[in-house]
Amino acid sequence: xxxxxxxxxxxxxxxxxxxxxxxxxxxxxxxxxxxxxxxxxxxxxxxxxxxxxxxxxxxxxxxxxxxxxxxxxxxxxxxxxxx
Numbered sequence: 001x002x003x004x005x006x007x008x009x010x011x012x013x014x015x016x017x018x019x020x021x022x023x024x025x026x027x028x029x030x031x032x033x034x035x036x037x038x039x040x041x042x043x044x045x046x047x048x049x050x051x052x053x054x055x056x057x058x059x060x061x062x063x064x065x066x067x068x069x070x071x072x073x074x075x076x077x078x079x080x081x082x083x
Contacts, residue, residue, distance in 0.1 A: 009016070063072065
């Protein structure tokens with residue numbers, strides 16, 4: 001049995017090596033595409049987070065310029081008090 005296997009392997013070693021190399025190349029391409037998709041999603045999330053931070057900072061800056069000290073607390077107290 002072992003002699004049959006080694007005889008087949010020695011006759012087809014080059015062909016087997018070529019098939020393994022082709023399979024490895026396909027797997028490498030698929031893995032690279034998967035990683036590229038993950039990186040693109042990560043970049044999109046970071047851009048959206050940056051956009052949201054800029055909006056929040058703009059609102060805070062506007063409130064700092066238009067509200068006097070204590071006005072925000074007074075508005076919250078007036079809106080949420082039970083009186």
